[in-house]
Amino acid sequence: MTELEHKVRGVDHAAFPTFDPKATIHFYRDVLGFPVVHATCALGWGPEAHPDFIHFFFDIGQGDRLAFFYYFGIEKYEDKNIPELIRKARHLAIHVDTEEDLAEYRRRLDASEWPCELQVRHETVESIYVTDPNGLLMEFARPLRAITVEDDIDANLSADALMAVFEDAEPTLEKFYALKAGIIAERYADEPAHHSYV
Amino acid sequence: MTALYVLDVVDFRILAEVASKDPTITVRRRGPYFELSSAGVIAIDRAETGCRNALWYSSVAAVKGGRVTTWDKVSLVVEPTSV
Numbered sequence: 433m434t435e436l437e438h439k440v441r442g443v444d445h446a447a448f449p450t451f452d453p454k455a456t457i458h459f460y461r462d463v464l465g466f467p468v469v470h471a472t473c474a475l476g477w478g479p480e481a482h483p484d485f486i487h488f489f490f491d492i493g494q495g496d497r498l499a500f501f502y503y504f505g506i507e508k509y510e511d512k513n514i515p516e517l518i519r520k521a522r523h524l525a526i527h528v529d530t531e532e533d534l535a536e537y538r539r540r541l542d543a544s545e546w547p548c549e550l551q552v553r554h555e556t557v558e559s560i561y562v563t564d565p566n567g568l569l570m571e572f573a574r575p576l577r578a579i580t581v582e583d584d585i586d587a588n589l590s591a592d593a594l595m596a597v598f599e600d601a602e603p604t605l606e607k608f609y610a611l612k613a614g615i616i617a618e619r620y621a622d623e624p625a626h627h628s629y630v
Numbered sequence: 631m632t633a634l635y636v637l638d639v640v641d642f643r644i645l646a647e648v649a650s651k652d653p654t655i656t657v658r659r660r661g662p663y664f665e666l667s668s669a670g671v672i673a674i675d676r677a678e679t680g681c682r683n684a685l686w687y688s689s690v691a692a693v694k695g696g697r698v699t700t701w702d703k704v705s706l707v708v709e710p711t712s713v
Contacts, residue, residue: 555688580663586637606697613694616635620661
């Protein structure tokens with residue numbers, strides 16, 4: 433647990449390179465309806481190899497922004513060697529409040545050339561996924577239930593157990609479960625041990 | 631003694647409820663968790679819990695003195711670690 437004051441306020445912006453600004457603007461502005469809220473047009477401002485660029489921003493709600501860089505005169509770079517696991521792990525999840533809102537974004541995607549690829553009910557969120565014109569995996573997620581104090585405590589215990597198991601020469605989930613159980617038993621040793629459930 | 635911990639949230643409480651019907655399993659609170667303990671095997675039938683996929687496969691918080699030997703569409707089984 434940290435005792436440092438938590439002063440940050442969400443995402444200012446997340447930025448990615450694009451080699452197809454036309455498709456990117458079409459996808460985010462025209463298909464999804466994200467307003468373009470800022471664009472920096474820089475002539476000769478960048479490093480020697482790519483001095484001219486446009487850095488443009490989409491509003492993704494609550495003032496948070498998703499941004500792209502388009503560099504003039506730069507050949508498209510595509511890393512074809514990214515393993516599927518890494519490609520899927522790197523993604524941006526955009527929050528929506530309700531089932532109706534999630535369905536609305538699914539409708540917008542399904543009516544476009546970038547249809548929803550997957551819809552999943554996870555533990556605490558339901559999500560839809562799509563790959564954007566830049567190959568970035570995007571997620572829209574709506575909450576399925578409120579996050580409780582118990583969830584937060586458990587997450588912190590998991591973090592402690594994960595740090596501990598990472599010290600092991602061969603970390604496994606089985607060892608993680610055992611380490612976490614040890615932390616739980618120690619931390620809550622004084623809890624009444626009577627049969628208190630039924 | 632083997633213990634299986636599940637978090638006391640609405641998603642996982644049902645596992646403690648199902649386990650409490652098994653006379654070989656003792657269910658008690660341990661902090662924010664339910665501690666399901668047994669001298670032998672702890673087995674929970676998925677159908678009885680009615681858990682959907684994502685909840686079923688994220689229901690284990692921790693395991694003491696044993697290991698998960700089965701965790702499939704049908705059941706979750708924790709067996710004592712042989713010493």
